[in-house]
Amino acid sequence: MKSKKEEERIASLISVISAASKRDAAALESGMRDGRAIAAGVALARDLGNLPSNVCTPTYLAEASVKLGREWKLAVEVLEQKGHGKTREWVRCSR
Numbered sequence: 001m002k003s004k005k006e007e008e009r010i011a012s013l014i015s016v017i018s019a020a021s022k023r024d025a026a027a028l029e030s031g032m033r034d035g036r037a038i039a040a041g042v043a044l045a046r047d048l049g050n051l052p053s054n055v056c057t058p059t060y061l062a063e064a065s066v067k068l069g070r071e072w073k074l075a076v077e078v079l080e081q082k083g084h085g086k087t088r089e090w091v092r093c094s095r
Contacts, residue, residue: 044068048061048064062078065078066078
């Protein structure tokens, strides 16, 4: 669906970290890592939200969740509810 590769979409950033102590440097590194993870999650949510509804179906979201769970070693359980000729899916994640 995406016209550009993920690497091409992400602008290159150069980070310069200055810390007075090793403890400060470790805290800065941890904060940078957390910030990158949050930014990646926001980008994924935005990408999924921008997909057309005939593509981003509950099944598609469940498959994306399972893929993400494998990547980040999370337990993902897809729950299905069948009725009225339709299948609804919910996803439950845990560590």
